[in-house]
Amino acid sequence: MNTYKYKHYIIYSLPPFTMYGFPIIYTAILLLLSPPNAALQELLRGFTATPDSSLPVSSFQPLLTDSIGNYSLAFLRVDRTHLALAVIHVSSQVPLWIAGKSPLAPWSSQTRLSFNGSLVISHSHTGVFWSTYTDGHRVRLSNTSNLLIESEGESPVVVWQSFDFPYNTLVENQNFTSAMKLVSSNGMYSMKLGSDFIGFYARFATNSGPDSDPGRLYFQHNPMETKAHITKGEGPIHATLSPNGFLGLYQNSSNQVDLQPFSSFQQPGTGNRIIRLEPDGNLIGYYWTGSSWVVDFKQIANPCDLPSSCGAYGLCRPGNSCSCLDNRRSYSSGDQCETSGDDFCRKRYRVLRRSGVELANKEIMAYTMMSSLEKCERACEEKCTCWGAVYSNTSGFCYAIDYPVQTLVEVMDETKMGYFKVREGAGKDKMGVGLWVGLGSLCGVVLLISGVGGVVLYRKESRGVKGYEEEEGINGGVGPYKNLRSASSKSIELSER
Numbered sequence: 001m002n003t004y005k006y007k008h009y010i011i012y013s014l015p016p017f018t019m020y021g022f023p024i025i026y027t028a029i030l031l032l033l034s035p036p037n038a039a040l041q042e043l044l045r046g047f048t049a050t051p052d053s054s055l056p057v058s059s060f061q062p063l064l065t066d067s068i069g070n071y072s073l074a075f076l077r078v079d080r081t082h083l084a085l086a087v088i089h090v091s092s093q094v095p096l097w098i099a100g101k102s103p104l105a106p107w108s109s110q111t112r113l114s115f116n117g118s119l120v121i122s123h124s125h126t127g128v129f130w131s132t133y134t135d136g137h138r139v140r141l142s143n144t145s146n147l148l149i150e151s152e153g154e155s156p157v158v159v160w161q162s163f164d165f166p167y168n169t170l171v172e173n174q175n176f177t178s179a180m181k182l183v184s185s186n187g188m189y190s191m192k193l194g195s196d197f198i199g200f201y202a203r204f205a206t207n208s209g210p211d212s213d214p215g216r217l218y219f220q221h222n223p224m225e226t227k228a229h230i231t232k233g234e235g236p237i238h239a240t241l242s243p244n245g246f247l248g249l250y251q252n253s254s255n256q257v258d259l260q261p262f263s264s265f266q267q268p269g270t271g272n273r274i275i276r277l278e279p280d281g282n283l284i285g286y287y288w289t290g291s292s293w294v295v296d297f298k299q300i301a302n303p304c305d306l307p308s309s310c311g312a313y314g315l316c317r318p319g320n321s322c323s324c325l326d327n328r329r330s331y332s333s334g335d336q337c338e339t340s341g342d343d344f345c346r347k348r349y350r351v352l353r354r355s356g357v358e359l360a361n362k363e364i365m366a367y368t369m370m371s372s373l374e375k376c377e378r379a380c381e382e383k384c385t386c387w388g389a390v391y392s393n394t395s396g397f398c399y400a401i402d403y404p405v406q407t408l409v410e411v412m413d414e415t416k417m418g419y420f421k422v423r424e425g426a427g428k429d430k431m432g433v434g435l436w437v438g439l440g441s442l443c444g445v446v447l448l449i450s451g452v453g454g455v456v457l458y459r460k461e462s463r464g465v466k467g468y469e470e471e472e473g474i475n476g477g478v479g480p481y482k483n484l485r486s487a488s489s490k491s492i493e494l495s496e497r
């Protein structure tokens, strides 16, 4: 709160009204007293701040700003009641980084952020929520959105930086190493580097093991290796978003082994690109036009390749529409076709069969060879941690689904057959994702506000989407895959005839 003291001091030390006109002083006092402008350019030892209880729910409280004013370290109000310490892109209010995600501290006067060498979020009753555990001299926000803690001295050394602990977003030139991961705002999806690929992982079950377990691999990007090859044993790879408009993969800091160009490839505009792992599991690149974020890149181009494009027990039809695996059920976006959740070790289930279906990205899914559909089904039936199985009568491949059933892909091949366990009992429940939903919807709202233009632009470019223009227009900018869901009413009408 030394901010306020300092500014009051300035006001009191101004010469009397006789020297300057009253209106100037009046304006100056108004400007100096308004808390939203109270952000500093550095925090020194002894700094503390508490959240402002009068702050509007959908707002943020700036604490520290970078030299240009593009970014702000701020208290972000999450789910009305919780506080996240975030680095925010000010113009769009999009959070690029969040500290201490689980658990979040309450938004209360008992919660405070302090800097005593460590940057610490603590609560007077429950203690420390998050700390950098450093011995630094000052905190600064770089003009690239990197939160830095620096040592004392002539040439300060960075002792801690937020770029080492990414949230769901990477900015230009941020080094994404194999020790890091991106996690989507709903906590379900993560991105990690393998020894020679970018892996995307999902955790659908509520009790799906320790945090260190990334979950099930649902998508994999393999480098093109046109310029250089990955040499096994020659060290880990890392990824960087280039200011020239591409996502590059490198081995040994300089050997470029992959380049995924964005729509804005080689267009100038340093500092204008981010990539973010979205709540639907896609990695999306955005370009800042000066007034909105425009979609610039999509890691997963085909929506049916997303792990849950049509929700649990949904069916994705190439050409972009959703229905339910159970034909008798109608699909409605935002709802699951069937209740999904924990395994069947203590739960009763019924069986749902559907032919003409396969798993998305089945190339990376494990399978066993079985001589018949019956054998494939029985293997799943006998295992209570199996949610279902997909069998190909022509190849004999049996894919066991050892995670809560998500979206399957429709194929024009009746020899591909699916067997699914469905929980008995009425009532649909949503998957427990807790506070992440708050963060997710917050990001969603922010994007809704800032990204309408971008989404419209994106639609013009998206591949393989035909015949949904009118519906997209009405839906208005909730996000590319929302359209896919809303479009499903069409398919239901057709299938009921």
Ligand SMILES: *[C@@H]1O[C@H](CO)[C@@H](O)[C@H](O)[C@H]1NC(C)=O
Pocket (backbone or CB within 6 Å): 116, 117, 118, 120, 122, 128
């Ligand atoms: C900084 O504050 C935290 C939380 O109050 C405390 O645990 C820590 O020991 C303090 N560090 C120093 C160097 O005083």
Ligand SMILES: *[C@@H]1O[C@H](CO)[C@@H](O)[C@H](O)[C@H]1NC(C)=O
Pocket (backbone or CB within 6 Å): 067, 068, 143, 144
């Ligand atoms: C951002 O910071 C870097 C290094 O501190 C500096 O070289 C650069 O000019 C700054 N950019 C702007 C736009 O101020």
Ligand SMILES: *[C@@H]1O[C@H](CO)[C@@H](O)[C@H](O)[C@H]1NC(C)=O
Pocket (backbone or CB within 6 Å): 175, 176, 177, 237, 238, 252, 253
């Ligand atoms: C990024 O990280 C890799 C692996 O740790 C390292 O080799 C490389 O020098 C780093 N690059 C930059 C620009 O920091």
Ligand SMILES: *[C@@H]1O[C@H](CO)[C@@H](O)[C@H](O)[C@H]1NC(C)=O
Pocket (backbone or CB within 6 Å): 068, 070, 089, 091, 271, 272, 288, 290
């Ligand atoms: C950063 O600020 C500069 C100068 O105001 C502006 O031109 C640029 O678009 C901003 N960049 C972002 C990403 O907001």
Ligand SMILES: *[C@@H]1O[C@H](CO)[C@@H](O)[C@H](O)[C@H]1NC(C)=O
Pocket (backbone or CB within 6 Å): 393, 414, 415
């Ligand atoms: C599966 O293959 C077997 C033997 O090749 C055949 O008898 C059977 O009719 C096929 N079933 C379907 C549903 O195609």
